Amino acid sequence: MKHLGILLSGRGSNFLAIADAMDRGQIEGADISIVISNRAEAAGIAAARARGLATQVIEARGRKRAEQDAEIVACLREHGVELVCLAGYMRLLSPEFIAAFPNAILNIHPSLLPSFPGLDAQAQALAYGVGISGCTVHFVDEQLDHGVIVLQRAVPVLQGDDEEALSARILEQEHLAYPEAISRVLSGNYAIVDRRYVARASQNAALIEEAK
Amino acid sequence: MKHLGILLSGRGSNFLAIADAMDRGQIEGADISIVISNRAEAAGIAAARARGLATQVIEARGRKRAEQDAEIVACLREHGVELVCLAGYMRLLSPEFIAAFPNAILNIHPSLLPSFPGLDAQAQALAYGVGISGCTVHFVDEQLDHGVIVLQRAVPVLQGDDEEALSARILEQEHLAYPEAISRVLSGNYAIVDRRYVARASQNAALIEEAK
Numbered sequence: 001m002k003h004l005g006i007l008l009s010g011r012g013s014n015f016l017a018i019a020d021a022m023d024r025g026q027i028e029g030a031d032i033s034i035v036i037s038n039r040a041e042a043a044g045i046a047a048a049r050a051r052g053l054a055t056q057v058i059e060a061r062g063r064k065r066a067e068q069d070a071e072i073v074a075c076l077r078e079h080g081v082e083l084v085c086l087a088g089y090m091r092l093l094s095p096e097f098i099a100a101f102p103n104a105i106l107n108i109h110p111s112l113l114p115s116f117p118g119l120d121a122q123a124q125a126l127a128y129g130v131g132i133s134g135c136t137v138h139f140v141d142e143q144l145d146h147g148v149i150v151l152q153r154a155v156p157v158l159q160g161d162d163e164e165a166l167s168a169r170i171l172e173q174e175h176l177a178y179p180e181a182i183s184r185v186l187s188g189n190y191a192i193v194d195r196r197y198v199a200r201a202s203q204n205a206a207l208i209e210e211a212k
Numbered sequence: 213m214k215h216l217g218i219l220l221s222g223r224g225s226n227f228l229a230i231a232d233a234m235d236r237g238q239i240e241g242a243d244i245s246i247v248i249s250n251r252a253e254a255a256g257i258a259a260a261r262a263r264g265l266a267t268q269v270i271e272a273r274g275r276k277r278a279e280q281d282a283e284i285v286a287c288l289r290e291h292g293v294e295l296v297c298l299a300g301y302m303r304l305l306s307p308e309f310i311a312a313f314p315n316a317i318l319n320i321h322p323s324l325l326p327s328f329p330g331l332d333a334q335a336q337a338l339a340y341g342v343g344i345s346g347c348t349v350h351f352v353d354e355q356l357d358h359g360v361i362v363l364q365r366a367v368p369v370l371q372g373d374d375e376e377a378l379s380a381r382i383l384e385q386e387h388l389a390y391p392e393a394i395s396r397v398l399s400g401n402y403a404i405v406d407r408r409y410v411a412r413a414s415q416n417a418a419l420i421e422e423a424k
Contacts, residue, residue: 112344115327129408131364132324134344152343154366159411196341199371 002186003033005081007072007089012044013171014087014108014178019051021179030186034079036072038091054079060091069097076101083185085178086140095142103148103192105140106185108178110170112136112152117145122167131157133166135174137181139192148195150181214398215245217293219284219301224256225383226299226320226390231263233391242398246291248284250303266291272303281309288313295397297390298352307354315360315404317352318397320390322382324348324364329357334379343369345378347386349393351404360407362393 035048111121134154141147247260323333346366353359365385
């Protein structure tokens with residue numbers, strides 16, 4: 001069984017999509033061993049408790065980010081976490097945090113990166129006037145919304161869309177994309193070549209396993 | 213009848229897609245009144261001649277861009293051109309050219325702008341490792357690959373894609389996107405709000421016509 005750790009700051013709709021996909025058996029051989037929030041009042045942390053999951057609130061309380069992150073890393077290790085999933089976690093991770101989980105921290109972003117990194121990606125997309133946007137699941141590196149892309153899903157921007165309508169359409173795709181990306185990463189059947197995520201054909205994967 | 217002018221530098225596959233769409237009646241009330249190339253040996257110019265279209269080669273011959281562009285603008289005007297379509301035209305347009313055809317110059321670019329502007333967009337997309345790319349038809353403004361977007365079409369990047377395979381998949385969509393974008397622009401049923409292309413509902417368009 002592989003252990004996931006979730007970090008969130010708000011309602012955690014992507015956390016719930018991951019948990020639901022797990023309940024449906026769509027993410028095999030994995031469980032959520034800890035849900036961490038940097039805000040005590042996050043609705044996502046209450047939802048995690050209601051599901052009987054282990055939870056932890058680790059607030060900033062005016063501390064340095066490195067100090068808060070060290071506490072989070074310790075908590076994740078304590079729960080045997082192998083893959084960290086950011087689900088609306090509104091703090092940048094320290095370099096030490098990122099180094100503690102090499103190629104093992106995922107984030108989801110509501111645009112087709114590299115377009116529209118940073119805050120308010122949906123509003124940025126509308127202001128630019130794109131006809132297509134979407135979402136991106138990527139590994140976290142030290143640059144904002146920049147790491148290796150695991151998968152993307154596209155959505156049309158429709159006439160008359162406001163930020164709310166576009167965000168809702170993208171969120172539907174996020175809820176499909178994140179569980180799928182987690183499955184891919186947990187399978188281990190991939191390589192990162194330069195900065196491309198390259199899936200190994202399952203036949204090749206079997207051969208690799210055999211050769212071990 | 214509205215008159216289009218085409219500018220190309222190479223094989224002109226998008227020019228041919230536009231001409232074919234016109235022959236099939238997919239771009240109503242319009243013809244191609246002139247095809248201009250900045251290279252005498254462009255295959256697209258031979259193809260235009262073979263179709264019985266008026267053609268003109270206007271080479272740079274070491275002249276300043278403004279001088280060459282003035283000659284092109286004069287040629288377009290002589291042929292009554294109302295909409296200029298760049299189809300693999302490998303020269304930047306001078307500000308004077310752009311000012312001569314306000315919101316009446318279209319270009320097609322093989323990426324989902326604002327991602328991957330400039331040369332070798334498909335190679336840029338592969339190097340970045342995106343899961344989705346596509347093409348963009350946009351009005352030309354004074355910044356490279358930057359003007360208001362008329363429409364975009366997405367394509368998946370598949371495992372094992374090289375530049376050639378991805379380019380071919382995007383090109384298929386370009387050949388659909390460009391005629392569709394031209395139809396939209398020629399219809400006049402749109403407004404540009406900030407930098408968003410906003411289609412007017414046909415009902416609204418009828419009301420606007422009535423009110424004239």
